[in-house]
Structures are given as C-alpha cells and as structure tokens.
Amino acid sequence: MRLSAPPALADTGLFKFILPRFTLKHRVKVDLVEGDSTARLGRNAGSAVFSDAGGNWRLDLQAEAHAGSVKFADWLMSDVGQRTVVSFAPEGIALFAAPIAAEVIEDDTVAEGNTLEGQALALTHCGRCHVVSEANRMNAIGSTPSFAVLRTFPDWEGRFQAFFALKPHPAFTQIEDVTDPFPEDRPSPVVPVEMTLEDLESILAFVAAMAPADLGQPLQLK
Structure with a gap:
C-alpha cells in the first residue's frame, strides 16, 4: 500500500x-x-x-x-x-497519544461497524454513483445525492439500512442471506453490488460519523 x-x-x-x-x-x-x-x-x-x-x-x-x-x-x-x-x-519523550475524543453530537444512532472499513466499502460499492468523500468527488454521478447530503435527511439511517430495497438498487444489489438471487431471465444490468450485513454495518458506522452537508438556511419566500 x-x-x-x-x-x-x-x-x-x-x-x-x-x-x-x-x-x-x-x-x-x-x-x-x-x-x-x-x-x-x-x-x-x-x-x-x-x-x-x-x-x-x-x-x-x-x-x-x-x-x-x-x-x-x-x-x-x-x-x-x-x-x-x-x-x-x-x-x-513520547510525541503521540491516543486520539482526542470529539465533541459528542446528540444522535440516537448507534452503529457497531468499523468506520474505516465502512469508508473503504462505500468507496468501492457506492462510489460508482454517489460522492462518498473527497476521495471520489470528481468520479461520481452529478445527479446522484452525495452521502453528506443524504446524511442531512431525518430518515437517513433507515434509507441506508434498507437501501438495497429502494429503487434503483434492487436491480443490481445482492446482500448475502437477505436478498433473493437475480432471476435467470433478468440478471443485473451492471456489475452487481455484493456485500454482507457486516459490510452494511460498517458503512452505517462510517455514515453515522460523517458531518451532514451544510445546505445553508432554507429559502425565505414572501
């Protein structure tokens, strides 16, 4: 590496x-x-x-x-x-110490996955379409919402947990022991996204630790 x-x-x-x-x-x-x-x-x-x-x-x-x-x-x-x-x-003389704990943000979300592994998995599987981080900012599809934007949604956790059931993901996503195999007469139209529930937990942990995008103040219409 x-x-x-x-x-x-x-x-x-x-x-x-x-x-x-x-x-x-x-x-x-x-x-x-x-x-x-x-x-x-x-x-x-x-x-x-x-x-x-x-x-x-x-x-x-x-x-x-x-x-x-x-x-x-x-x-x-x-x-x-x-x-x-x-x-x-x-x-x-010791020059380094353990990480300084960040300020706790009030959030009921508890994610048990590995955040660094989740970042790598998200870049591999989701970075084809979504901007996951600065690492793939120029390689995603512009019309697809970034992870930081999705993180601003009140129901972001539910969206990520069930992403494989939300269009267009069912057409090309397989979660081990969760989703049914693609029908033989209707294979995935693109290279499939294949992951385990443990992979999904790590992605959730990564997203949970992410700062939501600053979208500014809502428009004030008179």
Whole structure:
C-alpha cells in the first residue's frame, strides 16, 4: 500500500518505528510517498487515529484503497497499534497519544461497524454513483445525492439500512442471506453490488460519523 503524510509528521521518525512492526505482523509492505496514495494521514479528513500537541491526526482511505490499506487502518486503531504509536518516544519523550475524543453530537444512532472499513466499502460499492468523500468527488454521478447530503435527511439511517430495497438498487444489489438471487431471465444490468450485513454495518458506522452537508438556511419566500 502507499501512504502519504506531511513532511513534518514523517520527520519525527514515527513511520520508521511503526511501519516495520505492522509489516512484520501483517505481511503488507507500506511505501511512504509524497504523491498519489491509497491512504493519507492529515489533520482534516478521515478518522482520528492518534494525536499530538497540535490535535488529532486522521487517516483517510482513498478511492483506490485495497485490503492492505484497510488492514493498516484496523491495526492503527487496534490496541496493539495504539500502544505502538504511543510507545514511540525518541530521547525518552513520547510525541503521540491516543486520539482526542470529539465533541459528542446528540444522535440516537448507534452503529457497531468499523468506520474505516465502512469508508473503504462505500468507496468501492457506492462510489460508482454517489460522492462518498473527497476521495471520489470528481468520479461520481452529478445527479446522484452525495452521502453528506443524504446524511442531512431525518430518515437517513433507515434509507441506508434498507437501501438495497429502494429503487434503483434492487436491480443490481445482492446482500448475502437477505436478498433473493437475480432471476435467470433478468440478471443485473451492471456489475452487481455484493456485500454482507457486516459490510452494511460498517458503512452505517462510517455514515453515522460523517458531518451532514451544510445546505445553508432554507429559502425565505414572501
């Protein structure tokens, strides 16, 4: 996988410390690059994975993210990954800590899936049509609402939970152990979207953590 990060973060030596440990454990080679990458560490986008004096560092999986990137994200957020990051202490001084908890937004939604895995799944399965994140902003269908816009709907959770039953999704979507197979005389008109209920839970977790789009104030008509 290819990982990009600001030079200031790379210059701390953190990656020379943690990446060999991840590779040894998961047999996934990580190339630290400055250009195009499958995962990006920064301040503004993605899920918070660790923090320093400047606040949270966030990992953002890109549209072309593959299994190795998801493994790295899972490892970085696991107890082992967190302990590895926190234990990096050049000259005996720890530079990083666990992510700073974000302000709790009042919401009754409880999603149990993995948000980073959900982001990767959403980009793979839903990014053909919807803008899922900045990673595929220029590759979606303009007439299809983005995830951030859908997140503003009061019934967004129900829409995502039952998306496979809402048109046009039934024509090309298969949820393992939930949907019926396509009739032999009416196969999917496009490459099918195939996922499990666990995949859907992860996508829901990703969407639940997403900030709704700022659509401005409603029009005031006189």
